[in-house]
Amino acid sequence: xxxxxxxxxxxxxxxxxxxxxxxxxxxxxxxxxxxxxxxxxxxxxxxxxxxxxxxxxxxxxxxxxxxxxxxxxxxxxxxxxxxxxxxxxxxxxxxxxxxxxxxxxxxxxxxxxxxxxxxxxxxxxxxxxxxxxxxxxxxxxxxxxxxxxxxxxxxxxxxxxxxxxxxxxxxxxxxxxxxxxxxxxxxxxxxxxxxxxxxxxxxxxxxxxxxxxxxxxxxxxxxxxxxxxxxxxxxxxxxxxxxxxxxxxxxxxxxxxxxxxxxxxxxxxxxxxxxxxxxxxxx
Amino acid sequence: xxxxxxxxxxxxxxxxxxxxxxxxxxxxxxxxxxxxxxxxxxxxxxxxxxxxxxxxxxxxxxxxxxxxxxxxxxxxxxxxxxxxxxxxxxxxxxxxxxxxxxxxxxxxxxxxxxxxxxxxxxxxxxxxxxxxxxxxxxxxxxxxxxxxxxxxxxxxxxxxxxxxxxxxxxxxxxxxxxxxxxxxxxxxxxxxxxxxxxxxxxxxxxxxxxxxxxxxxxxxxxxxxxxxxxxxxxxxxxxxxxxxxxxxxxxxxxxxxxxxxxxxxxxxxxxxxxxxxxxxxxxxxxxxxxxxxxxxxxxxxxxxxxxxxxxxxxxxxxxxxxxxxxxxxxxxxxxxxxxxxxxxxxxxxxxxxxxxxxxxxxxxxxxxxxxxxxxxxxxxxxxxxxxxxxxxxxxxxxxxxxxxxxxxxxxxxxxxxxxxxxxxxxxxxxx
Numbered sequence: 001x002x003x004x005x006x007x008x009x010x011x012x013x014x015x016x017x018x019x020x021x022x023x024x025x026x027x028x029x030x031x032x033x034x035x036x037x038x039x040x041x042x043x044x045x046x047x048x049x050x051x052x053x054x055x056x057x058x059x060x061x062x063x064x065x066x067x068x069x070x071x072x073x074x075x076x077x078x079x080x081x082x083x084x085x086x087x088x089x090x091x092x093x094x095x096x097x098x099x100x101x102x103x104x105x106x107x108x109x110x111x112x113x114x115x116x117x118x119x120x121x122x123x124x125x126x127x128x129x130x131x132x133x134x135x136x137x138x139x140x141x142x143x144x145x146x147x148x149x150x151x152x153x154x155x156x157x158x159x160x161x162x163x164x165x166x167x168x169x170x171x172x173x174x175x176x177x178x179x180x181x182x183x184x185x186x187x188x189x190x191x192x193x194x195x196x197x198x199x200x201x202x203x204x205x206x207x208x209x210x211x212x213x214x215x216x217x218x219x220x221x222x223x224x225x226x227x228x229x230x231x232x233x234x235x236x237x238x239x240x241x242x243x244x245x246x247x248x249x250x251x252x253x254x255x256x257x258x259x260x261x262x263x264x265x266x267x268x269x270x271x272x273x274x275x276x277x278x279x280x281x282x283x
Numbered sequence: 284x285x286x287x288x289x290x291x292x293x294x295x296x297x298x299x300x301x302x303x304x305x306x307x308x309x310x311x312x313x314x315x316x317x318x319x320x321x322x323x324x325x326x327x328x329x330x331x332x333x334x335x336x337x338x339x340x341x342x343x344x345x346x347x348x349x350x351x352x353x354x355x356x357x358x359x360x361x362x363x364x365x366x367x368x369x370x371x372x373x374x375x376x377x378x379x380x381x382x383x384x385x386x387x388x389x390x391x392x393x394x395x396x397x398x399x400x401x402x403x404x405x406x407x408x409x410x411x412x413x414x415x416x417x418x419x420x421x422x423x424x425x426x427x428x429x430x431x432x433x434x435x436x437x438x439x440x441x442x443x444x445x446x447x448x449x450x451x452x453x454x455x456x457x458x459x460x461x462x463x464x465x466x467x468x469x470x471x472x473x474x475x476x477x478x479x480x481x482x483x484x485x486x487x488x489x490x491x492x493x494x495x496x497x498x499x500x501x502x503x504x505x506x507x508x509x510x511x512x513x514x515x516x517x518x519x520x521x522x523x524x525x526x527x528x529x530x531x532x533x534x535x536x537x538x539x540x541x542x543x544x545x546x547x548x549x550x551x552x553x554x555x556x557x558x559x560x561x562x563x564x565x566x567x568x569x570x571x572x573x574x575x576x577x578x579x580x581x582x583x584x585x586x587x588x589x590x591x592x593x594x595x596x597x598x599x600x601x602x603x604x605x606x607x608x609x610x611x612x613x614x615x616x617x618x619x620x621x622x623x624x625x626x627x628x629x630x631x632x633x634x635x636x637x638x639x640x641x642x643x644x645x646x647x648x649x650x651x652x653x654x655x656x657x658x659x660x661x662x663x664x665x666x667x668x669x670x671x672x673x674x675x676x677x678x679x680x681x682x683x684x685x686x687x688x689x690x691x692x693x694x695x696x697x698x699x700x701x702x703x704x705x706x707x708x709x710x711x712x713x714x
Contacts, residue, residue: 018557021473021475021555022475032319032320032323193429193430194429195429195430195431195432196285196407196410196427196429196430196431196432196433196434197285197431199407199410199429200285200313200405200407203405203406203407204405
């Protein structure tokens with residue numbers, strides 16, 4: 001039986017985030033918290049592997065107590081176990097400290113049941129760093145497969161996995177041995193609609209809460225603010241764009257006229273573009 | 284098969300009040316909500332009346348996200364470019380415990396739902412109840428849109444809102460009549476706290492409510508409102524759906540015109556729109572009320588038309604009906620009685636004994652009268668505004684002549700008989 005650990009994060013729904021017009025800070029009040037959308041692809045992929053080959057899916061997150069809601073949601077989709085790593089000592093963690101804490105917690109999970117695969121989303125929508133997944137893989141000395149668009153096959157017996165990885169200008173087909181860590185790309189699957197029995201089971205399950213000690217962390221200088229070299233020096237809202245779109249009139253709707261008029265307008269507005277284009281054309 | 288003591292359909296104020304009361308008493312409760320999270324589909328002005336909530340959660344003042352307590356109420360009757368009205372402001376409203384608050388429903392509903400979960404109810408979101416499961420005439424559970432989605436219970440409380448698809452499908456409730464529902468639209472406009480407080484002459488935590496009637500509704504039966512929140516204003520307007528349909532005025536346009544009224548524009552100046560919402564309000568009153576209980580089921584809140592349109596009260600009736608329904612269930616459970624129609628008649632008795640039915644009976648004729656007499660929304664606002672203008676313009680005309688002019692303006696727009704008839708109708712309806 002495959003044991004898959006899925007790392008998720010509860011994030012504010014960025015589609016509904018507002019910036020305070022006076023202080024320019026993010027207004028979190030009233031903004032619904034959701035599971036990081038990229039993590040849902042990871043979770044669904046893990047659940048599909050479980051459906052196909054049999055297995056056990058553990059979801060884990062590090063966060064404040066209310067992150068329990070995200071785990072409960074993951075349980076409703078069909079995850080078997082959920083662990084909330086929460087401790088005041090984790091507050092203010094950057095990606096370095098977060099991956100340290102999660103890696104340590106996963107080592108604790110492994111004491112009960114060896115882990116074959118770890119799934120993460122490619123990145124979070126609030127941090128956008130894509131660093132935590134790779135950070136965990138490095139610390140646990142696992143094969144790392146990032147930006148995976150689909151899992152071609154998994155062999156529990158041979159302990160092998162074949163995946164497709166999106167790369168610049170193409171798709172790589174990679175095979176590696178388990179255990180490994182996979183970060184899933186968006187659009188790779190579609191999250192299932194939970195069944196009613198799973199919704200009820202999720203509502204009744206007690207989410208395990210692990211503090212620093214339970215997560216196997218003794219060195220407090222590696223976690224939270226102390227373990228985070230990243231410094232946020234300034235947060236600001238980008239100034240609104242003042243340039244307005246303009247409508248270019250054309251003689252006809254023929255493609256060459258459209259392109260011609262557009263180019264002429266562009267050349268009058270940005271003369272250097274013409275110079276550069278002409279230069280490159282003569283070379 | 285999952286069997287609970289009670290199923291509550293919907294996580295609005297009525298559903299939350301019912302689920303909370305039942306769960307707190309130790310019953311096994313499942314609450315099923317269609318929206319992504321509790322509150323995601325809920326819209327209100329929003330004024331919170333303390334009393335209804337206090338009877339359910341006495342400690343709410345210390346916990347709930349509240350905006351400002353109301354110390355001043357303005358009632359405006361508007362003409363095209365003027366208003367005449369009353370302002371009532373009292374320092375008595377500054378004494379704790381406060382009577383009314385402005386709230387932002389997204390935040391308030393989140394809190395209320397957390398209380399429901401903490402009380403022990405199971406809150407299931409993103410799940411639509413598609414049907415009631417019947418055993419003969421008796422409701423024994425609900426079917427949801429999820430796989431293996433049947434859930435069973437002794438009692439099903441329908442708190443699924445104004446457009447209760449479930450009650451309609453089950454035949455408890457006829458299709459809504461456009462003349463019995465209002466369509467309200469509102470915006471939340473951000474305004475820095477200091478600007479807001481100086482503009483409305485209030486201190487931190489204090490709030491103002493403006494209720495409006497008159498030309499702003501373009502001759503349609505309805506009202507407008509402006510509420511102060513901590514760092515935002517809520518402005519909205521609502522009219523009967525049938526009137527919107529007939530007049531073919533888009534609601535957003537009506538709100539836009541209202542925002543440009545010379546009396547309103549300076550109050551909202553610089554406000555940055557943060558939220559735009561619309562919702563139906565059941566305003567048919569007592570005469571449009573469906574049967575609210577039967578074998579194994581009860582209806583609470585908006586789905587039962589429990590709204591006092593005259594006094595702009597709805598959420599307090601919702602919470603109260605939710606609580607009364609729950610108390611009925613608790614009483615029957617305790618007595619070892621089943622949830623039959625005859626036993627659940629106790630719910631109707633509780634309703635009748637409360638302010639809910641007393642108020643709805645008092646105003647049962649109001650919707651009809653306003654509907655048949657649009658002059659209350661057009662002619663009268665114009666007449667009283669003109670009267671004020673005539674009296675307050677100092678132009679060498681003597682006051683006696685001015686009075687005659689005003690009287691003439693009234694009798695020529697509405698005959699003397701018409702005026703007396705209107706007065707009589709209002710007196711009868713409000714009596």
